[in-house]
Amino acid sequence: MKPGTFCFSFALALSASLPALCQAQSPYYTDTGSPVNPPWSEIYPALNFQSADPGPVNGSVIDVNNTLTEVGLFGGRPLLVPSQRIHVCCNSFTNDFPNFTRWFQTDGNTQVFRLFVNDENTANDRTGTARTEAFHTSSGWNYVDGKTFEWSGRYTIARRKQGYSIFQSKNADDDWSVQLNISGSGFLVINNRRHAEDVTVTNPDGSNKDFDGLGFDARILDDGRNYKVWIDGVLMADNYFDRPTSDTNFRWGMYLGSSILVPPADNSVILVSGAQVKSWTGILTSAKTAIIKANNGNGPGATTSWVGGVLPGLHNVATWDSTVTAANTISVGSDQVWAGLKISNPGGNVTFNGTSLLGIDEAGVDMSTTTRNLTLNCPIELRVTAPWTVASTFTATVNSALRGYGGLTLSGGGVLTLMGANEYTGPTVINAGRLRLGNGGTTGSLSPMSAISVGAGALLHFQRSNDVLQGTDFSSAPITGDGGVLKWAPGKLILTADNSYTGPTTVIAGTLQLGNGGTTGKLSTNSAISFSGGTTFEVNRSNNTIQGSGFSGEAITGNVAVTQSGTGKLTLTANNTYTGVTTINAGTLQVGNDGPTGSTGSGNIINNGTLRFDRTGALEVPNAISGSGQVIVDCPAAPPTPSPSAESTPSQAPLR
Template sequence: MNRSYRLVWNRALCAVQAVAETAGSRATAGSAGGVEVPLPPPRVRRAVAALLLGMGPGLIAGGAWAQASGGLAVISNGGTGGLGGAGNGGGAVGGSVGEFPGLAGLPTSGGQGGAGRNGAAGPGGLGGAVGATSVTGSVTGGSGFSGAPDPDPVYGAGGGGGGGAAVYTSDIGISVGSSTVLQGGNGGSGGIARLSGGGGGGGAGLQSVAAGVTLNNAGQTIGGNGGAGGLGQWAGGGGGGGDGIVLQGGGATVVNLGTSTGGNGGAGGSTGGMPAFGGEGGAGLALQSSNNSVSNTGTLRGGSGGAGGTAALFGVGGAALRVWGHSNTIVNMGALTAGMAGDGTTLGDAVRITGNDNQLELRAGSSITGALRVALGTGNVLRLSGDTTDSTTSLSTATYSGFARYEKTGASTWTLIGTHTGLTPWFVRGGALSIADDRALGNSGGALTLDGGTLNVTGDTTATRTVSLGAGGGTLDVIRTLALNGEVSGGALQKTGPGTLTLSGVNTYTGGTRLLAGRINVGSNSALGTGALDMADGTTLGFAANGLNLANAIVLSGVGDPVVDTGTFDGTLSGAITGTGFLTKEGTGTLTLAGANNYSGPTTVSAGTLAAGAANTLSALSSVTVASGATLNLAGFSQRIAGLANAGTVSLSGAAPGTTLTVTGPWVGNNGVLRLGTALGNSGSATDKILLSGASAVASGSTRVQVTNLGGLGAPTTGHGIEIVGTENGASIQPGAFSLVGTVSAGAYDYRLHVTDGAAYLSSATDVVTPPEVRGPMPTPAAVPTYRAEAPLLAAAPEQLREAGLAMIGNLHQRVGDPVSSSTASAGPRQGWGRLISVDRDISQEGMVSPRSSGRQSGVQVGTDLWGNPNWRAGVYVGQLEGEMDVTGFARGVQNYAAGSNDLRSQFLAGYATWRNDGGAYVDAALQAGRLRYTAAPSLASAASGKGNSVLASVELGQALPVATGWTVEPQLQLVGQHLSLDDLSLAGATVRQDNDTAWLARIGVRVKGEIASGAGWLQPYARLNVYRRSSGTDTARFIGPAATTDIGSRTGGTSTELAVGATWQITRLVAAYLEAGRLWASGGAAQTEGAVGGSLGLKVNW
């Protein structure tokens, strides 16, 4: 708790007031002397009470009261300098010590002396005399006298006398010439005792008490210095410095061209255990009244604070300008220099305000040293002003605080340097306020108001404060980057400067936005308020978030190239775009135009996608350029444009065909792509379409056309086919302007592009050219279908897969070779075996597309007996064959068209049983299941993969007949039945369903075999002749659309002849090798099957 107090005189209450934790003293005209009185023990308190009764009334005469400044109690009983002296020639005796509240220090007397104890002990020093009552030349006020020591150590010593004012006047017209110096008197020192006296306050340089004064100061006014505090056990506080100029009357007009300096504070006493504070420096100009007008182009300087009894007890520096009154207006174009504190490092206030509704205006030429501070009061304004003749001026943000409002007016530019943590709401009403960091504007809770002024941003900064735009609108001049995340409300916004302004708040301003330079990024749907956006040449509207929809109208006010940059985001402009400027789309995202746009400048899609959000949202007055890698997407909405140059992609496709792009000017293809959607069917099919309209609408260059089938079933076309590019009103198409990319297929048909000088068509038929030797009238060429390349591939696939099954099951001797000879019969009744297989096939089938397959399938087969005796064997085998079959046929209107290839893979699992007798007869039966996979890879089109399964059963019998020693002839008969089931296959524009007959094969053959003994083992060579007869049937590949089906039939069945040779070599009693090689020739039928040399090589082990 506090153990020391200070008693001060309160003018408002006309009473003495105790204040806790205080020290040195200071008055306004000059500082009062005082006695520091720490609360004494009970034996001393009677003396303290006596001091209260003995206070001198000089404080009253000074028109102010002492001010708390530290931790010890000070009884402010020193006199105030600068009162009295009129007619006394500067020799008047200071007012005597009298009973409180006796009057003293009247204009007819000297300054009031410091008080002792009611005249009993420690009398105060006499006050200094006033120098003059009017300004007639240089004047120095009289100094106060030192307080007398107290002979009684129980009581306190007297305080020092206050210094006299240099000039104390009631004149209403005051002029201080340039050579005039007005020096206030110094305060006297405090008396020395156990309870020492405080130093007297310095006198004012000039003190005016009249109302309505006009003061012109071109000279120097200097406040007197405060007296030193007395030394003692309880040392006295230093006296405050006198003010350079004091105005007490109110309504004054002050023009300062010269210098006004406050006096320095006196040093605090330091002897003993209780050191004291130094005195406060005086003010350069003190306004103790209201409604004054001050213009400063000179210098106002505060006095230095006095040194403390210890380093920590220093007096504060005086303010250059000290304002107690209300509604004062100060315009500064000069220097405001705060006094230094008694520690030599702490700077005081340049301006200190404790009143209400005062206005401090700074203009160019202002030099501020110290803080601009409102210590107490409301409605005070700090204003930065100046006109265009003023150079750019800077203000440190560390120098101001406590104002109710901060304004920038006039045409000048002010720069706020540094950051500010206080609440500083700025109003920019003219010129420019420049910052590098939003924190220069203070705490984000302080709003920024722009009303005819400009905020200039030179750094990279983000703000969350609200921004209000007044009736005069506001300008944001952004040199680098400014992100406004708070609300922007009010009137109109103007953006200048080369930098980027990002608006992300929910903004409500209604006056529109003018983008005159640089870039605006939007981060919310309402970022631009509710008004229109006016974009000048070379400006950019960017997107800072995805999925935004800006409803603002946009005016392209220049004749140059404004840019809309989506970056990586997608966004929509649903307001109308008007004006004469260009429009360029940049960024990889998609910009959708959804308004009724009618701007007349060109449109350029430099990157990403420009999309239509409704019909006719692209301006009919604008020609469009699409750069390489960029896209113009109509998204299914019909549009009309004035011309097109395409190096990228133009897409008309929507959910359904029928979109029309009407081009009234040149169409120039720069190797760009045109994407159309068509319900591929007959000639009346719905389709997207380019319509060239007008004599200037000439298609030239090179445009690659990509067609997407939108639900078309595929059908033969008649006439020209499906029109995808049309002309009217004199438009035309130059040769080579349009070409088809890849294949276009639907159902069983491929579509080709036919281009004339007046249209371009998709056709699934081609004309048969009549030979030139035909005589008579030329018949109308017949149209033939242009089946898609997949048609012969899929028509041939079933027969190719059947051949794989036949190659795997083969016959008994191909699978396991001949049995061991009788000489090695003891090897065992069971065996394990495996063989490598390779077959070559060339298959020609009759049918709608006449497929012909050629290729080779190879693989492996491995089996084992599960049970056996001398006559029977039963077992299982597995195997796999794979290969590629090239296919030609009727496709795309061309006979024997190289349609592509089928990549086949078949996997098998089978069981078998074989019976033999000793007379050379045998019967072999096998049941084989297959897992089938294939990939149809058409030429110039995408591959498609399918799957299925098969079941194959074979019964074979033969009888070996001896014809010579070691030789036999063996007639053979084999019957095979095979069924395929292939799953539906999905293609672009069709589903293909295979309908395959069960195929039967009969083989009749004869084999001549011998047995030859050699040193290397038994050799059983043979030659075989076979005739194969396949049953007749039809494989149907059914191309199915949503409402139509096209069947592609291919015939099966035919006769083939095979000649083969082979041998079995018994290497050891347990091991044998076997092989066969043969060739197949077609002998007739609807499906002619033949093949080059193929065969197998096997190894078996008996046990």
């Protein structure tokens, strides 16, 4: 709108009587109310019109709840934006941030973007619109430059009134290529300018997700023509828009397009945490090329660490080959992003130390032709789901934690050992070889959100000395696939999902437990179970678990103990020959299921619950029975006959 139009004439006439704008609150921030926020009608007359105003135009201080806001993959990172500027209503290009706190503030790792009712652009001749945005001015890029830029950060839609754009990849001549919009209903829309339909982020049930009061992570790659957009690790756009004549920059904050914030709205607030801008040589369609490690122990951020003095980046595979003539240990002293990591034939094992983050992209980790082992002690980010290939007889060990929205696909026949509390949420696919959690100690876990699939001949290997609980220490979803599970350490492996993998279940040490007091926790009946001597098979469910239905119908053999701990019932239907102790801590252990088969093996029975016999025909019980529980016989033909060699001490109730 122009000066003198009805809107501004009306506002100016009322300016003297209008109170300061109210301070709306949110769980994500506290508006201190100081200094006061005057209405736009009081601010406007003092501003330059259609030219930049130096300010100050200040507003009440926002105290961000950083603990609640700075979360997710990106939220807790430091802000890292080269040559940042802001575009606010009265100035389209300034880095004098303290002069414009009405619209922009920073608290910790979080940028605060705020617009009030009736705020309007006066910085140039585009009236009837409002914005508060940050952008970077260093090294804007064009497709011919052969570079890829990345913006990443965490958005929190703290207080939304109306709809607005929150991100643009923008070219001054050709306009934006892709933008993120929050609709008037709170939906997040990825707006592709050309060549692809817009995409709305949805809930798992397919309904549009309302982001009001919620946060999300965003990552955008752009090379001046091609771009990709991820929301919370999900690829939402992989598209292009030609921009031949000018440079592109990223912009983020609030932009209302051809409108302003109107009553009854008072103000809108959006928070952006951990915003970072990075760049690498190469475009998004570039082939991945190798950068060879030089024969020294210099860190990866030094040009002297690489043959030719070129640092590896998003489009490069950092490679250790025979150029390295001995064991090689490096320290990651600054954050790195590589397409992948390859270990072929260096002169010794390779070790990464350090506390900085190493990002691994789509090329993954390649040890398919390795002659050495790899140890990673620095934090690793799985940026996308990627292959990890480890050759037979070799091991890749990760002592730090793997994080990120990506996953890994293991192949090659070797061993990948994970020792940390891994947080990556993408899938864990074991096509070949062995994924080992722990190495005899008390650590080594996966995120409950990382679904696990084990291919034929491959193994998911648990080697921890303490208890490992499904849904806490690894995926809450069922383990799937044709491969197997190996437990090889003291402590319990507690399975709480209805697992469907069909490969063998092998227990070398400790206890395999089905259920944890609830109604779930089972194995596929096609998964043969084998126990080494001194191990235990335990069932702890509140409902009925039947051999041949809740786990393999094959007989339990060997020197293994069987324990019934839940309030439900464990029904043994096979002619089991195990020799360990049978213990009933609670609930019922039932022998047989109204058929001719079912036994407890030959070991002693400690009954502190209910021991029930439900078989057709006569049954000889060779076990010594003790404890405080009851024994119930429900055999149509004849009661079970204690073996002459058995010494039973019935408790509470006789056989009946």
